[in-house]
Amino acid sequence: MIDPALPAHMRPDRSFQALLLTLQRFWADQGCVVLQPYDMEVGAGTFHPATTLRALGPKPWKAAYVQPSRRPKDGRYGENPNRLQHYYQFQVILKPSPDNLQELYLKSLQAIGVDLGLHDVRFVEDDWESPTLGAWGLGWECWCDGMEVSQFTYFQQVAGIECAPVSGELTYGLERLAMYVQGVENVYDLNFNGREGAEKISYGDVFLQAEQEYSRHNFEAADTEMLLEQFRMAEKACHKYLAFGDKGERHEMALPAYDQCIKASHVFNLLDARGVISVTERQSYILRVRELAKACGAAWLKTAAGGAA
């Protein structure tokens, strides 16, 4: 239930930002570290080291954060009602996954205004896999009246390494949820700040121009020569940092090395959107990024946060 004491502009069914704040609040109450987005371009909240790396090793971990996610190929020049090349994921990771994770998720939906007596919420099989991260897990996509609003995953493997304990990951598609609770048909019509009249700022006011410009960039203009070079550089740097930090039993530079892996992954996505990667090459690029991810995961296990003694 939405907290009735909230002022109108802070109600999650009135403003995009209030939805986000409500989720942060909810998961803070569950003991999560509420982080800020990772300061690099990523395709999903999963890439944040707070998920990828923290899912590895024995140490418990609970975190929640919003992550701007870039999917160059999903660009639609601002013309699709619910597909964006830049959108917000709200990411929750709980390690080990608690027994009541589904109930917590459902409560979080109630907190943002989804009445479970009125709406048909379903857990539909959707096994999650990230070939670039060498990661997979089992879970569902969560449907609300037929709309996919979240991804729910029990990580089994990350960076090619078995997860023990297992982390539970929730990924909310914030725009789609907001459309849902605000009852709007088009993402650009979402009320962003919860004000009305002249003070109202819509999602379109904030992001429409960006979607148009970046769609152009992603599909037509992105400098492929530069990107190809950047891919090679990131790959090289990643290996270099991994070697530099490698002290046998311990590793001292897992995080900086992993940044380069993230970089390579995003550059690959851009190249892919530009259509300059052939089907066969595609596989080999994915494998190259996965090799980086695996090496970074292995390095992470040799750090304090990764559980090394």
Add this chain to the structure above:
Amino acid sequence: MPDLLIELFSEEIPARMQAQAADGLKKLVTDALVERGLLYEGAKAFVTPRRLALAVHGLPGRQADQREEKKGPRVGAPEGAIAGFLKSAGLASLDQASVQSDPKKGDFYVAVVEKPGRPTPEVIADIIPAIIRGFPWPKSMRWGSGSLRWVRPLHSIVATFGAEGDEPEVVRFEVDGIVSSNVTYGHRFLAPAPITVKRLDDWMAKLEAAKVVVDRDRRKDIILNDAKDLALANGLELVEDEGLLDEVAGLVEWPVVLMGAFEERFLDIPDEVIRATIRANQKCFVLKNPATGRLANRFLLISNLVASDGGAAIVAGNERVIRARLSDAKFFWDTDRVNGLESRMPRFQSITFHEKLGSQAERIERIRRLAVEIAPKVGAQPALAEEAALYAKADLLTEVVGEFPELQGLMGRYYAQDENLPPEVAAACEEHYKPQGPGDRVPTAPVSIAVALADKIDTLVGFWAIDEKPTGSKDPYALRRAALGVIRIVLENGLRIRLWSILRNRAIEVLQTIKQLPFEEAIDSISALPPDIRTLKGVQAAEDELLFKFASSGLRLTVFGEAVKIADDLLSFFADRLKVHLREHGARHDLVDAVFALEGQDDLFLLVERMTALARFLETEDGKTLLAGYRRAVNILRIEEKKDGRAFTGPTNAALLKEPAEERLADAIEQVKRRVATAVAAEDFETAMTALADLRAPVDAFFDAVTVNDPDPALRENRLKLLDEIRAATRGIADFDRIGG
């Protein structure tokens, strides 16, 4: 007699795994019970998205006691033997054994081992945890800090045992911290509170009250009936969909059928696309207008909730998503048509068909050539076949097919129609994929046939050339299906096609793609290569005669030799598939072998004709007797050839034909050979068989009157040669050696 109830309550089990899991649980548990001497009267499994359950009824309360007598050594046997006996029987000393007397063997020790039966619940408590740990889910997972694997996290287990009327006991066990009990939970949203359950009927009734229909078939019935009723009430007709019904029955515990609508303007999209969109993404049913047979702008969704507003919000939400999906579909359908098929073709150059088999463009080019070559043989206009082959794959690059691969072909037809391509071409775009399986329709339009054959033959030759043949149960490229497709198209349309040279020529082409050899020069002359040339010498001669040249002699050696091998090998694959196909239609596979064993049999239609005539002939008295005579001749020949260490092959020496019976046989053979040859050449197998039948009497008479192994070696040799002539005469029809039975 008591009953057992087991319920494994978990997070949502994927719909597609539920039915198999229910069967699996039933089999594993009942097998384990029977193995432990616990016979039962009946068992039934249940499955919903959140629970897997099993009821076994009519079990005994405990296992029967077992008493086993173990015979030991005789009294006074050596110490070692006695010690071994005590150990194996688990006895401490001989005092625990008894002595029995046998009139012959004397006195010997006997140990009586008593194994008291255990109470059934105890046995169950042993069985179930092991079954849970080893359960064969197609994919399973760990969760939290545990190490147990289940399809999704397992939360609680009900296990009760008891007779009707009694308060059942809880069968106590524990699996990774989950302790069995008699407590379960109802519907996730409608009745989440814990419920205490007793036996099957109680469990079912209480869950039903808690908004859970545990029986999957009942959920399916409810959905289907309610869906039909709701459709009918609105003057519409449900488009039934068994696969979808199976799936949605696995997504809900309490099915509620609701109807939604979408804008009429979306009905411009082809019905199949609307259906695919609504089905694949939203798992909803579509409805038909019975008057027009076309889809209506309505859909049925199966919700899992009795909503407090009667479902209005749920319907509105689903309508919104379906509207967005259909806008996407309409957008795809419109852009596809604006851009046209032609504009997509160049992109095939950069799309790999298979790493080793080159690009899609290369493949399409090969299909085009082959379709043109086949066209005249199947009554198609080569120009139309060529156009059809060019467009047949173009829809693969359309947005709609990208989104719904299952619509490939069908969309090609729509787009081709939209572009006003010739109707034969449009039809071929769809039909060249057929037949997709043994039950699928075979194309009958000549242009469709030409492209369908070209497509399948190219696939087969290609994967043969890179040695990716099907093995055992592995057939990732569906090559068996492709071969069966060719066979059915040929047979059901009565087509006359010599396969071998087609296969050989295609293999030459494919090998050039693989080896990246200069293309044009050789390709253009391939069709000038006489069909029956199998040897390098032959190809050399043809080269000289026809001024036909491969790009280099090295190419000739490798490519031609390999191509012949591929063609031979593929042809025998066709023979195998044909055998399987004919056997499924009740034919004798030994006869396929007998006919295939003849040189140069690569006309499938003719082959089957010949085989059918042969089968009919072998049913007749003449046929049976001739076969017997044939076997007798061959047996004698075999024995004598072995004795002499040489073969006896005709012709016979007329001067040495002494007996009238052998003279008559020799005459008959000459005549029959000629008549068979003429009839076979005219493809008149009935007449060929009638001719063959005329051999029966002379063969019989010969064996009656003539001794083959005459003391005169010259006569013997001549007679053996005559026997070989019998064999030779039948060779015009089939290899009789391969006929079984």
